[in-house]
Amino acid sequence: xxxxxxxxxxxxxxxxxxxxxxxxxxxxxxxxxxxxxxxxxxxxxxxxxxxxxxxxxxxxxxxxxxxxxxxxxxxxxxxxxxxxxxxx
Amino acid sequence: xxxxxxxxxxxxxxxxxxxxxxxxxxxxxxxxxxxxxxxxxxxxxxxxxxxxxxxxxxxxxxxxxxxxxxxxxxxxxxxxxxxxxxxxxxxxxxxxxxxxxxxxxxxxxxxxxxxxxxxxxxxxxxxxxxxxxxxxxxxxxxxxxxxxxxxxxxxxxxxxxxxxxxxxxxxxxxxxxxxxxxxxxxxxxxxxxxxxxxxxxxxxxxxxxxxxxxxxxxxxxxxxxxxxxxxxxxxxxxxxxxxxxxxxxxxxxxxxxxxxxxxx
Numbered sequence: 001x002x003x004x005x006x007x008x009x010x011x012x013x014x015x016x017x018x019x020x021x022x023x024x025x026x027x028x029x030x031x032x033x034x035x036x037x038x039x040x041x042x043x044x045x046x047x048x049x050x051x052x053x054x055x056x057x058x059x060x061x062x063x064x065x066x067x068x069x070x071x072x073x074x075x076x077x078x079x080x081x082x083x084x085x086x087x088x
Numbered sequence: 089x090x091x092x093x094x095x096x097x098x099x100x101x102x103x104x105x106x107x108x109x110x111x112x113x114x115x116x117x118x119x120x121x122x123x124x125x126x127x128x129x130x131x132x133x134x135x136x137x138x139x140x141x142x143x144x145x146x147x148x149x150x151x152x153x154x155x156x157x158x159x160x161x162x163x164x165x166x167x168x169x170x171x172x173x174x175x176x177x178x179x180x181x182x183x184x185x186x187x188x189x190x191x192x193x194x195x196x197x198x199x200x201x202x203x204x205x206x207x208x209x210x211x212x213x214x215x216x217x218x219x220x221x222x223x224x225x226x227x228x229x230x231x232x233x234x235x236x237x238x239x240x241x242x243x244x245x246x247x248x249x250x251x252x253x254x255x256x257x258x259x260x261x262x263x264x265x266x267x268x269x270x271x272x273x274x275x276x277x278x279x280x281x282x283x284x285x286x287x288x289x290x291x292x293x294x295x296x297x298x299x300x301x302x303x304x305x306x307x308x309x310x311x312x313x314x315x316x317x318x319x320x321x322x323x324x325x326x327x328x329x330x331x332x333x334x335x336x337x338x339x340x341x342x343x344x345x346x347x348x349x350x351x352x
């Protein structure tokens with residue numbers, strides 16, 4: 001198993017790139033006209049999980065973006081998925 | 089040498105078979121799924137099942153790849169139960185084809201009541217014929233709920249052999265519940281909507297490799313038929329041994345798939 005230093009050597013630049021890309025996406029949404037929607041709010045709510053000290057941050061982000069209801073729905077409004085659960 | 093246990097080759101060009109062969113793919117399995125659009129009649133599925141059982145094995149064989157398939161009506165097209173049952177009525181005549189492994193990929197898409205009913209009818213068909221089952225879990229925000237519904241439903245089948253069921257497309261928030269319930273789990277290396285190679289390797293490191301496989305699920309969308317070899321490269325970079333790599337990309341899929349007598 002590689003050490004922390006070896007992992008940083010291997011993947012730091014890629015992680016840095018992804019972090020800057022996320023920051024730029026937030027800037028872009030702020031800069032553009034119109035209203036955002038529940039997806040932006042879901043993303044903002046999930047971001048603090050990155051700074052937590054829990055050992056399963058990836059799971060935490062996935063949980064935060066998931067539909068937590070329990071019952072099957074009567075009918076689907078559309079076939080695809082949006083990436084974050086719609087409130088209510 | 090590796091096994092690609094989940095790829096939708098009807099949506100891919102022959103170039104991809106060549107690339108897979110060059111990369112060391114020895115065996116490829118193709119579950120029945122959505123072709124990127126809704127088919128308008130059961131006859132469309134009849135032709136699709138012919139393509140899976142007859143045409144694709146021949147196309148793959150030209151590149152030295154053994155092609156197997158799984159049959160079902162997929163959950164995306166299963167929300168109309170009348171239509172779904174008409175398609176299901178076509179399946180038995182194909183189940184004796186020499187390359188059909190079992191029922192799949194069944195499951196849920198938007199977690200509707202009708203999807204769940206058709207899922208359970210497929211599971212009963214597999215139980216009645218003692219066939220392995222390959223299960224699709226929903227995308228993105230629907231995956232957690234869908235996985236729970238699927239596991240709750242499967243728990244109601246007293247004659248189901250859990251070792252013959254693989255729940256595919258697991259991610260960090262669903263893998264533990266699948267493995268804890270005694271099923272196999274599949275990790276799909278798919279851009280944006282499923283799992284990256286490094287996340288799959290993380291899950292291997294955390295949960296062990298006993299009942300896991302990895303696949304590309306390459307299809308009509310933005311996807312990579314070489315995702316498994318790319319993950320092999322990442323495993324090497326992360327100092328996984330050749331034996332550990334061979335276990336996850338060859339021996340594990342072989343062990344699960346060998347539960348079908350057709351898999352040789």
